[in-house]
Amino acid sequence: MPEYEFIDVYVPRGVSRKDAARLLTDHAEYGHWELDRLTLRRDGSRRVRLRRRIIRQLRATW
Numbered sequence: 001m002p003e004y005e006f007i008d009v010y011v012p013r014g015v016s017r018k019d020a021a022r023l024l025t026d027h028a029e030y031g032h033w034e035l036d037r038l039t040l041r042r043d044g045s046r047r048v049r050l051r052r053r054i055i056r057q058l059r060a061t062w
Contacts, residue, residue: 004051006036013044024048 009027011020027033033050040046 003054003056004036005054007033007050009048009050011046011048020046024050 007027009023011023015023024035027050028035031052033052035048036051037049038046039048
């Protein structure tokens, strides 16, 4: 089963949808994050949980 690491990103109420999409696109493109969950709160802010897979590499013993 794959292991993931998570990061929570808080997007305040005043941030436009376009700017929020740009922020998440940058995280996805440069940090290799993918969307796990997006929560729209009552005050209009968004809480976004991003995840990326942890790749474990076995140590080579020569």
